[in-house]
Amino acid sequence: MALYQLFSHPAERSYRAGLCSKAALFLVLVTALTYIPPLLVAFRSHGFWLKRSTYEEQPTVRFQHEVLLVAFLSSLSGEYLTWSTFPTFNQLHGDNVRVSMMMAREEDKNQDGKMDMLHFRLELPLKPTEHVLGVQLILTFSYQLTRMSRFVMQSMAFVQSSFPVPGAQLHVNGDLKLQQKQPLKYRGVDTRYNVSVINGTSIFASDYNLKSIAAAYYERNVTTILTDSNPIWLVGRAAEAPFIINVIIRYPMEIISYYPGFWETIKFAWIQYVSILLIFVWIFERIKIFVFQNQVVTTVPIMTQEENYKEHLS
Amino acid sequence: MFDTSVTAALVGDTENVSVMLTLGDDALGILPMPDCGLQSNGTGNWSLTVTPHARGSEVTVRLDGDLQPCVSETDFFSEYPCIVETLLVSASRNSSCLAHLLIQVEIYPNTSFAQNVSGFATSKRENRTKKKMKRKTGENATIIPNQVYQPLGPCPCDLFIGACDVQCCCDQDCTPHLKDLFREHCFTGVFGGNVNPPFDHLCSTPVTEEVSDLFPFLCVQSSLENTPFLGYFFHGLISPRTEHTFRVPRYSSSTSWLDLGYWQDRPILTSNNEFFTIPQVSLVGQCVQKAPVAFLRNFDSNCATNLTTYQERENISEVRLINSLGEDWIVPEVVYEESTALNKFIYDTETILHPGPTFKSVHLEEHYTFRWKENKITELNVRIIWAKIHADQQGTLTQRFKVTFLTFNATEGLKRSGNPGYHPGKPVRALNVASAENVSTINLWRPVGSGLCTEMETSPVLFGEDAVSGCLWEVAIDENCTHLRAEVMNRLKSLVQATHVAKKGNSDYGNIQDGWLKIIWRDTHFPQEGPYFMDIKGICPDVPATMTIHFLISNSGNLEGIPQDVILGAEVSFSSVTWQFHCGITCEDKPNLFPLSVSVQFIRIPPQLTQPLTSFQISLANRDCTNNEVCWSELIFPLSKYYQGEYYYSCLAKSLMLVFIFSLIIFIRNPWIREHMIWGLSVF
Numbered sequence: 001m002a003l004y005q006l007f008s009h010p011a012e013r014s015y016r017a018g019l020c021s022k023a024a025l026f027l028v029l030v031t032a033l034t035y036i037p038p039l040l041v042a043f044r045s046h047g048f049w050l051k052r053s054t055y056e057e058q059p060t061v062r063f064q065h066e067v068l069l070v071a072f073l074s075s076l077s078g079e080y081l082t083w084s085t086f087p088t089f090n091q092l093h094g095d096n097v098r099v100s101m102m103m104a105r106e107e108d109k110n111q112d113g114k115m116d117m118l119h120f121r122l123e124l125p126l127k128p129t130e131h132v133l134g135v136q137l138i139l140t141f142s143y144q145l146t147r148m149s150r151f152v153m154q155s156m157a158f159v160q161s162s163f164p165v166p167g168a169q170l171h172v173n174g175d176l177k178l179q180q181k182q183p184l185k186y187r188g189v190d191t192r193y194n195v196s197v198i199n200g201t202s203i204f205a206s207d208y209n210l211k212s213i214a215a216a217y218y219e220r221n222v223t224t225i226l227t228d229s230n231p232i233w234l235v236g237r238a239a240e241a242p243f244i245i246n247v248i249i250r251y252p253m254e255i256i257s258y259y260p261g262f263w264e265t266i267k268f269a270w271i272q273y274v275s276i277l278l279i280f281v282w283i284f285e286r287i288k289i290f291v292f293q294n295q296v297v298t299t300v301p302i303m304t305q306e307e308n309y310k311e312h313l314s
Numbered sequence: 315m316f317d318t319s320v321t322a323a324l325v326g327d328t329e330n331v332s333v334m335l336t337l338g339d340d341a342l343g344i345l346p347m348p349d350c351g352l353q354s355n356g357t358g359n360w361s362l363t364v365t366p367h368a369r370g371s372e373v374t375v376r377l378d379g380d381l382q383p384c385v386s387e388t389d390f391f392s393e394y395p396c397i398v399e400t401l402l403v404s405a406s407r408n409s410s411c412l413a414h415l416l417i418q419v420e421i422y423p424n425t426s427f428a429q430n431v432s433g434f435a436t437s438k439r440e441n442r443t444k445k446k447m448k449r450k451t452g453e454n455a456t457i458i459p460n461q462v463y464q465p466l467g468p469c470p471c472d473l474f475i476g477a478c479d480v481q482c483c484c485d486q487d488c489t490p491h492l493k494d495l496f497r498e499h500c501f502t503g504v505f506g507g508n509v510n511p512p513f514d515h516l517c518s519t520p521v522t523e524e525v526s527d528l529f530p531f532l533c534v535q536s537s538l539e540n541t542p543f544l545g546y547f548f549h550g551l552i553s554p555r556t557e558h559t560f561r562v563p564r565y566s567s568s569t570s571w572l573d574l575g576y577w578q579d580r581p582i583l584t585s586n587n588e589f590f591t592i593p594q595v596s597l598v599g600q601c602v603q604k605a606p607v608a609f610l611r612n613f614d615s616n617c618a619t620n621l622t623t624y625q626e627r628e629n630i631s632e633v634r635l636i637n638s639l640g641e642d643w644i645v646p647e648v649v650y651e652e653s654t655a656l657n658k659f660i661y662d663t664e665t666i667l668h669p670g671p672t673f674k675s676v677h678l679e680e681h682y683t684f685r686w687k688e689n690k691i692t693e694l695n696v697r698i699i700w701a702k703i704h705a706d707q708q709g710t711l712t713q714r715f716k717v718t719f720l721t722f723n724a725t726e727g728l729k730r731s732g733n734p735g736y737h738p739g740k741p742v743r744a745l746n747v748a749s750a751e752n753v754s755t756i757n758l759w760r761p762v763g764s765g766l767c768t769e770m771e772t773s774p775v776l777f778g779e780d781a782v783s784g785c786l787w788e789v790a791i792d793e794n795c796t797h798l799r800a801e802v803m804n805r806l807k808s809l810v811q812a813t814h815v816a817k818k819g820n821s822d823y824g825n826i827q828d829g830w831l832k833i834i835w836r837d838t839h840f841p842q843e844g845p846y847f848m849d850i851k852g853i854c855p856d857v858p859a860t861m862t863i864h865f866l867i868s869n870s871g872n873l874e875g876i877p878q879d880v881i882l883g884a885e886v887s888f889s890s891v892t893w894q895f896h897c898g899i900t901c902e903d904k905p906n907l908f909p910l911s912v913s914v915q916f917i918r919i920p921p922q923l924t925q926p927l928t929s930f931q932i933s934l935a936n937r938d939c940t941n942n943e944v945c946w947s948e949l950i951f952p953l954s955k956y957y958q959g960e961y962y963y964s965c966l967a968k969s970l971m972l973v974f975i976f977s978l979i980i981f982i983r984n985p986w987i988r989e990h991m992i993w994g995l996s997v998f
Contacts, residue, residue, distance in 0.1 A: 044944055049951035065560045070597050078618070080600055085561060092602050102560060136598065142558070186959060203581060203589070205596035205605035206613060261960035262968045265952050 015292045015299035023297040027288075034087055034284045038276040042269070050268040052183045053260045060144040061176060061251040062153065063118050068198060068208075071124055071243065072134035074166055081124060081132075086200035089208050100124045100241075119249040128239040131166030135159065135245060136210065140197050141176065144222060148258050149185045153193035155224035156217060157249055161231040168237030169244040174228025175252050182221040183257040186264070193220050318377035322415055324405055325370040331407045335362040338400030360401060362727050373403060375417060397421040409884035422495065452771055471501045512538065575637075575689025576609040582684075582691070585634035585643050592682065592715050593617045593627075607717060610686070616718045621660070621703075621711050624676060630696050637690050646694040653678055653701045672705035678716040687722040732778060732819025735870060735878025738778035742865070742881070744812030745823060745830060754823075756863065756884075757809045758912055759783045767805055767910060775863065775914050777819075779880070784911035791895045791903065795854035798893065802910060806861040806888070809912055815865075815884045829880075836887040852895030861912045870917040882919060 017023040042048050068084040082093050083100040090097045101123040106115040120139065126132065137159040143149040159172050184190060197217055199207045206212065217223060226249065237243065260268075291297060324333065337358045359379030365372040401417040408698035434928050452812045471482035478488035483500035512519045518531035526532075576582065582590040589606035594615050601617035634643040653659075659678045678699045731740035746753040755774035758781055762771050767785035775781065787805070789798060808834065817829035866882040894908050939945040939956060952965045 039949075043949055046944055048944075049948065051951070062558045065558055070600075078600065080597075082597065092596065092605060094602075094604060096600070104560070130761070183958075203606050204579070204608050205594040205602040206608075206611070208596045210598050259957075262952050262960050262965050265957075265959065266968075268974070 011303075014302045016302060017297070017299040021298065023292075023299045026291065026297050030284050030288055034280050035277065038273055038280050042272045043278050048269055048272055050260050050265050052257050053264070054255050054257045055148060056253055056255055057145055057147045058112075058114050058116075058253045059178065059251060060114050060146065062115060062142045063106055063120070064140045064142055065104060066138075066198065066200065067102060067122070068138040069100065069122060069124065069245075070120070070136040070210075071132045072162070073132040074133045081126075081130075081303060083124065084200075086198065086205045086208075088201065092203070092205055092208070098108060098125055114251070115250055118247070118251075119251045120245075120249070122247075123242040124245070125242045126237075131237075132146045132243045133164070133166060134162030135170055137247070138198065138210075138213070139247070139249070141224065143178075145184070145254075145256060148256070149188050149190045151184055151190040151222070153191075153220075153222060154197055155193075156197040157224065157226035157247075158229065159226060159228075159245075159247065161233070163233040163235075165233075165235050166237065167233040167235055167243065168241065169234040169246065171232040171234070172228050172245070172249075173232075174226045174248075175250045176224050177227050177252070178254045178256065179223045179225055180221070183259045184222070186258050186261040191221060193250060198255040225294070242310040318421070319374055320376075320417060321372060322403070323367075324364075324373055324413060328366060328371040328405075331371070331403045331405050331412060332373070333362060333364050333403060335360055335375060336402040336404065338402065358399075360399075361518060362403070373405075373415075375403060377419075377421075395420040395422050400575040417818045428446050433750055522838045566662055576610075576686075576691065577689060578610045580605040580609045582609055583636045585636060587636075590633065592680070592717060593713070594715070607682075609691075610719050612718050614714070617713045617715065619709050619713065621676075621707055623711050624711060627677070630680075630698070635691060635694060637692075641762060644691050644694050648696045648698060651697065651699045653699045656701050656703065658828045659712050660703070660707070673702045674705050675700050675702055676711060677713060678711075680716070682715075682717045684717070684719045685722045685724075686719055692722045717801070730820045731816075732878075734818045734820050735873070735876075735880055736777040736867075738879075739776050740819065741774040742777050743819070743821060743823075744810075744817035744833075745814045745816070745826075747826060748813055751809070751811070753811045756812055756815065758914065759785050759809070761785065772809065775880075778867070778916055780913075782913040782916050783953060784909055786907040787910050788905040789893065789895070789908045790905045791852050791855070791897075791901060795857075799857055800856050803858055803888075806858065806910065806912060809861070810863065810886055815881055817880050817882070831881065831883060834883065834885040846890070852897075852901075854893040856890040857908075859891045859908070859910050860889045861894070862887050862889065863912070863914045865914070865916045866919050867916050 015023065035195045066085050067087070068086070069082060071081045073081065075080040080096055081098045082089075083094050083098055084090060085102075103119075103121045105119045107117050107119065108114065109116045118139075122137075124132070139159075141155050141157065143151075143153050143155045155176075157174075157176055161170060161172070198213055202208070292301075293300060324331070337360065359377055361376050361378045363374040363376065365374070397419060398421075399419040401419060403415040403417065404411060405413045469482065469484035469486075471479055472485040472487075473479050474487075475915040476487060477491050479485045481496045481499050481501050482488065483493060483497065515532075516538075517530070517532045517535050537636075584590050589604075591604040592607050593601045593603050594605040594613060596605065601615065601619070625766055631648045632645055635646070635647060635952070637644050658679075678701050679697075680699075681697040683693075683695040683697075683873075684691055685695075690834040731737060731743055736742075743757045744753060744756045757772035759767075760771045760773040760783070762769055765784075765786050767787045770785045787802065812833065814826070814832055817831050821830060862883045864883075864887070866884075867879050868882050869877050870880045871878055893908055895901070939947050948956055950969075951957055952959075953962070953969060955962075957965065
C-alpha cells in the first residue's frame with residue numbers, strides 16, 4: 001500500500017553559542033543585512049515617502065451676491081459706467097453710477113445639497129447714445145471644502161471682455177476652478193483666506209482699484225479662477241434696451257492636493273518596505289539555515305524535546 | 315384681570331328679567347343700595363350688555379370711557395390705583411330683586427404704554443451696560459456679551475424699560491406691591507432666563523424616592539444663578555447669520571469719530587465734518603473726483619479730464635481741516651506757481667482758437683504735503699502749479715495730484731534708498747563732487763513721443779534692475795565724424811553726470827568719506843582718422859553709440875534676517891559701431907536715424923556660476939534635497955524639515971510611539987530574552 005504524506009510540521013532545532021562568539025557576530029550581521037538594505041532599496045528607488053496626495057471633492061460654493069461692474073463706453077475720453085453692491089463704492093463714483101438690475105439663482109442639479117451652478121443676469125440701463133465696448137465684472141463667492149481640511153475662503157470670479165463693435169449682450173459660461181499653489185493640510189480648520197476679496201466698507205478710492213484687488217487676490221496660495229476664455233458678445237442693441245450680461249458659472253468637482261498626515265505617510269512607506277523585506281528575510285533565512293546546519297560557525301545544536309524523545313524511542 | 319370689562323353669568327329663567335347697573339358714590343364711601351326696578355342716577359363711564367343664552371344670560375360690564383387719569387407722563391411708577399369705583403349689578407323681574415353683584419373696580423396705571431418702546435425682549439440691565447460701553451469707547455458698535463454666560467434676554471417678558479410689565483414677574487421694575495396684583499398670573503418662564511427652576515442635583519431640592527442613597531454626598535451646593543440650563547438653549551451664534559442675498563445699499567454718512575485723533579486709514583475731515591477729498595485713481599485708471607484722503611496713505615495719481623467738462627475744484631485755501639476734536643483747525647498754506655509748459659499736460663485735438671481776451675486758469679499739478687505728529691496733523695502745505703489757457707481750449711487735460719505724509723520734523727531732502735543696504739527697486743544714489751549742481755541719480759533715457767534724442771526725458775537707474783534704453787539721433791549724410799563722435803559722447807555722458815555712487819543706501823551726501831565710490835570711466839580711444847575714411851561721405855567708424863554701466867553689487871550681511879546689498883563699484887564703458895548712411899535707390903538729403911543706447915547691468919559678486927553639473931557631481935550631491943528627489947536627509951522624511959503635513963512635535967511623538975511598539979515586539983520575540991526568562995523561571 002502506497003503511503004502519502006498527509007501531514008507535516010517543522011521541527012525546531014536550536015543552536016547555542018556564547019554572546020561573543022563568531023555565531024553571534026554572524027547573526028548580528030545577517031540581521032542588519034536583512035532589515036536595513038530593504039529600506040535603502042525602497043528609499044532609493046523613488047517614491048518611498050508620500051509627499052503629497054490628492055482627493056476629489058465638490059466644493060460647497062455660494063454666491064455672496066457681491067457684484068462690481070465697470071462698463072466702458074465708446075468714447076475717446078474713457079467714459080464708463082459702474083455699479084456695485086457696495087454703497088460706499090457707488091457713493092464715490094457719483095455720476096458714473098448707473099443702477100442695474102441683477103438677478104441670481106443657484107441651482108442644485110443632482111439634489112446633493114451642494115450648489116452646482118449659478119445663473120447670474122445683470123441689466124445695465126443705457127441711453128440710446130451710449131454703447132458698451134468692454135466689461136469688467138467681479139462676482140464673489142464663499143468656497144468651502146470639508147472632506148479633508150475644513151477649508152473656507154472667499155473667492156472671486158473675474159470677467160473681463162471687450163469687443164470692437166458696440167454690444168447688446170455678453171454671455172459668459174464657465175467653470176469656477178480651484179487653483180492651488182500649495183497643497184492643503186490633511187485636517188484642521190483653514191481660514192487663512194476667509195477674508196473679503198473687496199473691502200466693501202472702505203470709503204477710499206484706492207481700495208476699489210482693480211489692480212490692487214487682483215494683486216492681493218493672486219498673492220494667495222489658493223484661489224479660484226473663472227475658466228471661460230471665450231465670452232460671447234451679441235450685437236444689435238435696440239435704442240432703449242439695456243446692456244445684458246448673462247453669466248453661467250458651474251461649480252465642478254475638484255481634484256485637491258494635500259499634504260498627507262503622518263500615519264498615511266508611514267503606511268505607504270511600510271507597504272513598500274515590508275514587500276521588499278520579505279524577499280530579504282527569505283534569502284537570509286536560507287543562508288542562516290545553511291550556515292548553522294553545516295556548522296560554518298561553531299555552535300552546539302540542541303534538538304527540541306520532541307525530537308529527543310523520538311530519538312530515545314528509536 | 316387685565317381688561318376693562320367683567321363678565322358674569324345669570325343662570326336660571328331669565329325671561330322678563332331686567333339687569334341694571336348702579337354706580338356707587340365713592341366720595342361718601344356708601345355702597346349702592348339695590349334698588350331693583352328704580353331708575354338709577356347714571357352709570358358714568360360704564361356700560362352693561364346682556365347676552366341671552368339657553369340657560370340664562372351673560373352679563374358684561376365694560377368701561378366705555380378712556381383711561382385718561384391713568385395715563386400720566388410724570389407718574390410712571392404709581393403703586394396706587396387711578397380709578398376706584400364700586401358698581402352694583404342687579405337683576406330684577408317686575409321690580410322684585412332676584413340677584414345682586416357687587417363689583418369693586420380698581421384700575422392701576424399700566425405705565426408700559428406711556429413710554430416709547432426702545433427694544434424688544436431686552437432687559438433694562440442690559441441696556442444700561444450698553445450705554446455705559448458706548449460712553450467708554452465712543453463707538454457706535456454695541457458689544458454683545460457672550461451669551462453662553464450672560465443671556466441677552468434674561469427676562470423675556472420684560473418688554474419695556476423702566477416700566478413694570480404686567481404679568482412679568484421677573485421684571486425688576488415691578489415693585490412687590492405691583493407684583494401682588496398679578497402674582498398668580500405670572501407668565502411661565504423660559505429656561506435660560508431669570509426663571510431658574512431648581513435642578514435635580516441641587517442639595518436643596520427635596521429628596522424624591524428616585525434618587526440614590528448617595529445623593530446627600532454627591533449633590534451640588536450652588537446658588538440658583540449657576541443653573542445648568544444657563545446657555546443650554548444658546549445656539550452658538552453671536553452675530554446674526556449671514557444669508558447670501560442681495561443687500562439693499564445703505565448709504566452711510568460721515569460722522570465725527572475724532573475723539574482720539576487720526577490714525578492710519580482714517581479719513582481726513584474738514585471743518586464742515588465732511589471728508590477732505592482729492593481726485594484719486596480707482597477701478598481701472600478712472601479718476602474719482604471726490605475721493606476721501608486717508609491718514610498716512612500717500613498717493614500720486616494722474617487724472618485725465620476733458621477740458622470741456624473741466625470743473626474748478628473748490629479753493630483749497632478756504633478749506634479748514636479738523637485736527638482733533640475740540641482743537642483748532644488746520645489752515646493750508648498754499649503756494650501757486652504758474653507753468654507755461656502746457657504741451658505736457660494738454661493733448662489738443664488741433665482746434666483753431668480765435669484770439670481773444672478770455673482766459674481761464676487750470677490746475678496742472680497739486681502737491682499736498684501733510685505734516686503729522688502722533689494722532690494729529692500739524693501742517694498742510696499745498697503747492698499748485700497752474701496755467702492760463704484759452705477759454706475755448708479743447709482737448710484732454712492731465713492733472714497730477716500727489717499726497718505725501720511726513721512726520722512733523724522730517725526734512726524734504728533726498729530720500730534714502732535703504733538703510734543701510736540698498737533696497738531693490740530704489741534709485742542708485744549718486745553725487746557730483748566737482749559741480750555745484752544737485753546730482754543725486756544716474757539716469758537712463760525715458761522714451762517720449764517719437765523717441766528722438768532731442769526730446770528725451772530721463773529716469774533714474776534703479777538698484778538691482780538691469781535695464782536698456784535708447785534714443786534716435788538724426789544724422790545727415792554730410793556729418794563730420796569727429797563732430798558726430800563728440801556729440802554722441804556728450805549726449806551719453808549727460809546721463810551720468812555724477813562722479814561718485816553711494817556704496818550704501820543711506821550714505822550721507824554731505825560726507826564723501828561715508829561710503830562714496832568713484833565711478834570708473836573707460837573712455838574709448840578714438841582712432842586717428844586715416845585718409846581712407848576721411849574722404850568717404852556717409853561712413854563714420856568707431857562711433858561710441860552704446861554706453862554700458864556696470865555695477866558690482868554684493869551681499870554685505872544680514873540685518874534682522876534681511877540681506878543687505880551694497881555697491882562695490884561702478885564702471886562706465888562705451889562700445890563703438892560704424893555709422894553708415896543708408897540710402898535707398900537715391901540718396902536724399904534727409905537725415906538718417908542713428909540709434910544710441912545705454913544699458914545698465916548689475917553683477918553680483920561673487921558671480922553666480924551657471925556651469926552645468928556633471929552626472930558624477932549630481933550623483934555625489936545626495937545631501938542636496940532641493941535638486942534631488944531622493945536625498946539622504948529625507949531618509950526619515952516625516953521627521954525632516956521638509957515634511958509639511960504635520961507639526962514636528964506631533965511627528966516626533968508618533969514616531970516615538972512607533973519605536974516603542976517595535977521595541978516591545980522585539981523584546982517579546984527575541985529568543986535570547988525568551989530563553990533568559992525561561993531560565994529565570996526554571997531557577998525558581
